[in-house]
Amino acid sequence: MTRVYFRFRSRFRSAPRLTIPLLGLLVALTALGACSGLRPETGVSGVVLGERLLTSYTPAAASAAGSKVTPTATAQPLPSDVAPLKATITCNGVIAHSGADGKFHLTMSQASEYSCRISAGDNYAPQDVTLSGDSAKSAQLDFNAPAVGDATCSSVSSGHIQCPYLRLKAGSLAGTVTSSETLQPLAHVTITCWTPARILPGATKPQPLTTASDASGAWSLDALHPGAYVCFAEGTPTLFQILVPPGGRASLNVRDCGKKCPSVTYHDGEVMHAPTVYLIFWLPAGHTFEPNGDDARFQALMKQYFTDVGGTPFYRLITQYWDFSGPISDQVTVGGTYTDTTPYPTDGSTAHPLTDGDINASIGRAQHANNWVADTEHLYAVFTGYNIQSCYDNRGTDCSFNSKRQYCGYHSFYGSAAGTPYVYAYMPVVQDCLDGLLQAQDRYGSPNHDPIADAVLNVVSHEHFEAVTDPLIKGWYDNIADEGEIADKCGFRFGPVAPNGGNVMLANGHPYLLQMEWSNKTQECALS
Numbered sequence: 001m002t003r004v005y006f007r008f009r010s011r012f013r014s015a016p017r018l019t020i021p022l023l024g025l026l027v028a029l030t031a032l033g034a035c036s037g038l039r040p041e042t043g044v045s046g047v048v049l050g051e052r053l054l055t056s057y058t059p060a061a062a063s064a065a066g067s068k069v070t071p072t073a074t075a076q077p078l079p080s081d082v083a084p085l086k087a088t089i090t091c092n093g094v095i096a097h098s099g100a101d102g103k104f105h106l107t108m109s110q111a112s113e114y115s116c117r118i119s120a121g122d123n124y125a126p127q128d129v130t131l132s133g134d135s136a137k138s139a140q141l142d143f144n145a146p147a148v149g150d151a152t153c154s155s156v157s158s159g160h161i162q163c164p165y166l167r168l169k170a171g172s173l174a175g176t177v178t179s180s181e182t183l184q185p186l187a188h189v190t191i192t193c194w195t196p197a198r199i200l201p202g203a204t205k206p207q208p209l210t211t212a213s214d215a216s217g218a219w220s221l222d223a224l225h226p227g228a229y230v231c232f233a234e235g236t237p238t239l240f241q242i243l244v245p246p247g248g249r250a251s252l253n254v255r256d257c258g259k260k261c262p263s264v265t266y267h268d269g270e271v272m273h274a275p276t277v278y279l280i281f282w283l284p285a286g287h288t289f290e291p292n293g294d295d296a297r298f299q300a301l302m303k304q305y306f307t308d309v310g311g312t313p314f315y316r317l318i319t320q321y322w323d324f325s326g327p328i329s330d331q332v333t334v335g336g337t338y339t340d341t342t343p344y345p346t347d348g349s350t351a352h353p354l355t356d357g358d359i360n361a362s363i364g365r366a367q368h369a370n371n372w373v374a375d376t377e378h379l380y381a382v383f384t385g386y387n388i389q390s391c392y393d394n395r396g397t398d399c400s401f402n403s404k405r406q407y408c409g410y411h412s413f414y415g416s417a418a419g420t421p422y423v424y425a426y427m428p429v430v431q432d433c434l435d436g437l438l439q440a441q442d443r444y445g446s447p448n449h450d451p452i453a454d455a456v457l458n459v460v461s462h463e464h465f466e467a468v469t470d471p472l473i474k475g476w477y478d479n480i481a482d483e484g485e486i487a488d489k490c491g492f493r494f495g496p497v498a499p500n501g502g503n504v505m506l507a508n509g510h511p512y513l514l515q516m517e518w519s520n521k522t523q524e525c526a527l528s
Contacts, residue, residue, distance in 0.1 A: 042114070044131075045105040046141040048098045050085035050124055050166035054195070054227040055243055082144075082165050085124075091116040091131075102144075118143060123226075123246040124166045129153060131161070169247035174220035177213040177233055180255040185217025189256065193221060193231035196326030208324060230326055237262050237520050239322040262520035264486060269474030270376045271323045272423070272467065276335040277306045280366045280382045284343045287385035289429050290452045299337070301453045302383065305460055306334050308506035313528035314514070320521050321469045321476050321486075328468060335378065338366040348388035350401045356392045359384075359426050360414050367422070374415065376471050380424035381460065386452075390428050400430045408433030409459040411467040423471045425463035429456055436492065440513065444494075445501025447511035454501075454513055461514040462487040478518075486518040490525035503527065 084102030088095065091114050096106035108114070112132065119126035131139065140160040145151060147164035156162045177189045194208040213219040226246040232239050233254040244250045281299050283289065289298040309315045310332035318328050340362050346352035363380045366372065372380075384390070392398035398405045411425040429452065437455035446454045466485040469476040478484030493516045497503045502511025504527055516525035 040110045040137070041107050042110045043105065043107045043138040044089075044091060044114070044116070044141050045103070045138070046089075047102045047144055048085045048087040048089070048104065048118060048120070048166065049082045049102055049144045050087070050120055051147075051168045052081050052083050053123070053168060053246065054081060085120050085166060087118055087120040087124075087143075087166065089116065089118050116141070118166065120166055123168055125169050127163060127166065129161075129163060168226045170223045171226040171244040171246055172220060172222045172224055172249045173229065173231070173242065173244050173252060174218070174249055175252040175254060176217045177219065177254050177256060178217055179258055180260065181258045185213070185215075186256055187213055187215045187217060189213045189217075189219075189254075190234040191219050191221075191231060191254070192234075193229045194324060195225070195227055196230055230322070235261060237265060239320075239327055241327070260523075262523050263478045264476055264484070264489070264518055264520055265478070266321075266323070266476055267474045269323065269470070269472050270325070271321055271328050271469055271475050272377055272379065272471050273325065273327075274329045274331040274333070275377055275379045275468055276333045276373070277379045277381055277464075278335045278366065278370075278372050279303055279306070279337040280340055280362055280380060281337065282340040282342070282344075282362045282382060282384050284341050284385070287344075287388070289383065289386055290450075291386055293450070293452060297450060298453050298456075299339075299383075301448055301450060301457065302381070302460065303334060303337060304510060305457050305506070305512065306332055306381070306464075308508055308510050308512075309461075309464075310507070312504075312506050314504045314506060317517055317519055317526060317528055318465060318468060318486075320519065323475065335372065336370055338370055340365055344384075344388065348384070348390070350389050350399075353399060353401070354384065354388060354390040355394060356390075356412070356426075359390070359424070360422070363422055363424055374420050374422045376421060376423060378423065379464070379467055379471075380422060381464070382424060382426045383456075384426075384428050386429045387431055388428060389430060390426075400428045401432055406432075409463045411463045411471075413472055421472060423467060425460070425467050427456055427459050427463060433459070440492070440494065441501065444497040444503075444513060445499075447500055447502035447513050457512060458514055461512070462491070465517050487515065489518040490516040493525050495525075495527055 084100065085098065086100065087098045089098065089104050089106060091106060092108050092111060094106050094108040096104045098104040114131040116129045117126055143163045143165050145162045145164050147167045151164045153161055153163040173193060177186045178184060179186055190210055190212050192208050192210050209221050211219050211221055224244050226244045228243055230239050230241050231252060233256060236257050240252055242250050242252050279302060283295065289295050311330050316330045319330055321328050342365060344354060345358055346354060348354055359382055362382060367374060390400050392410065398407060400407060409425065409427040413421040413423045415421045434452060434455040437458055438451055441451050441454060448454050466487045470485050476486060478489060494503045494513060495516055500511050502513055504512050504514050506512060516527055519526040
């Protein structure tokens with residue numbers, strides 16, 4: 001038996017050719033094979049992976065040119081964004097194709113050098129690899145290593161070479177900024193774009209890319225990782241959704257709102273994109289939600305609202321608002337309900353009201369009992385018994401009864417905004433707060449034939465919309481966070497009311513009498 005020592009070296013290139021020495025591979029050839037006069041063959045096997053194009057938005061037309069501006073950062077794909085790829089592998093003129101699982105195998109005559117190219121259509125940048133050596137029977141060539149920066153091929157073990165997975169070709173995004181009033185180009189307007197974190201598996205914070213329009217109003221972002229992006233122009237509240245194609249250019253032309261900009265603006269905080277709602281009914285023995293009412297029916301109607309509201313034209317109004325992780329969706333999920341029978345720490349009178357700390361304590365008990373989640377995608381909705389008074393603090397300036405700033409409900413959060421915030425909305429069932437809503441029902445009727453529950457539902461809707469658009473009190477509002485949120489601007493405005501007493505029909509054919517909400521798109525209070 002003749003032993004032949006074979007050395008592999010690989011050269012990987014996507015632009016310039018690189019040479020990388022690899023470990024030696026020891027193979028044994030039989031005497032018959034070595035002396036038969038037949039030309040020996042070499043087999044190359046491996047797997048090809050490639051980046052997935054992450055899309056969730058409607059593609060825009062890929063046309064238009066603009067000034068070239070280098071982005072401040074380029075988002076890199078995550079390992080979970082990679083999948084097996086159908087590719088063509090050509091080595092020394094021999095062609096093989098990887099299957100749906102990304103695996104391939106080809107056999108070729110032995111040579112002193114093997115030049116291989118791996119390609120996968122127009123969307124991917126091809127890779128070229130050169131293997132050098134003598135008399136090797138087989139080799140493993142995988143394209144599955146993280147493609148970060150200028151990563152190149154490397155030797156995993158003797159005869160096993162690993163190269164970066166195939167990357168999508170970079171794309172670009174360009175357009176112009178014009179004035180909505182004069183229709184003239186606007187210079188020096190900052191454009192900010194990013195890939196929404198919620199469509200990147202495992203991502204936490206997006207990396208915004210910024211540029212500015214030139215003297216002709218033109219702007220561009222080049223060398224972008226292809227996929228879904230969202231963008232907005234400085235001073236405008238509209239979030240544009242666009243797809244940057246691999247190797248292509250997407251176009252986005254923006255008009256500045258000028259003097260007609262909506263008053264509700266974004267303050268760089270988070271929104272709740274698809275909230276899960278937990279309902280807490282804090283009702284100790286001896287208390288009720290309605291005098292002479294049905295507590296089970298009251299609780300069922302509160303839950304019904306959150307079950308009904310998602311996916312409706314009424315709730316879809318909220319999808320115009322966004323944060324750096326993308327726009328709010330029209331999805332709402334009920335995560336569970338909990339009845340807290342813990343006695344109130346005070347009698348709940350105006351002299352001895354509950355405090356916000358007491359509400360937080362009830363949330364803590366419910367969370368502990370059910371192992372519920374606390375973050376900016378989970379909302380705790382808390383209800384207390386009939387005429388149980390409360391104050392937000394011990395100073396008595398913000399209370400559910402006559403005070404400097406009387407409330408019928410509020411939303412807030414506790415815990416760390418940067419860590420684990422408990423986002424919640426509190427709706428006390430207090431007669432003084434309900435009187436105005438009950439008067440509206442005297443005029444329109446009670447759509448669910450439960451006047452108190454219908455009145456509370458209007459407060460629920462108010463706080464729900466505001467908690468979603470401003471969960472950490474730095475989202476969307478008009479100048480003052482606790483007075484200018486999207487529901488504050490439309491309080492007690494209902495619009496047209498149907499004969500059944502409802503002004504909106506949510507899912508499952510259930511009518512509700514709910515206040516309007518502020519729409520930046522129409523710059524008025526609206527129901528859809």
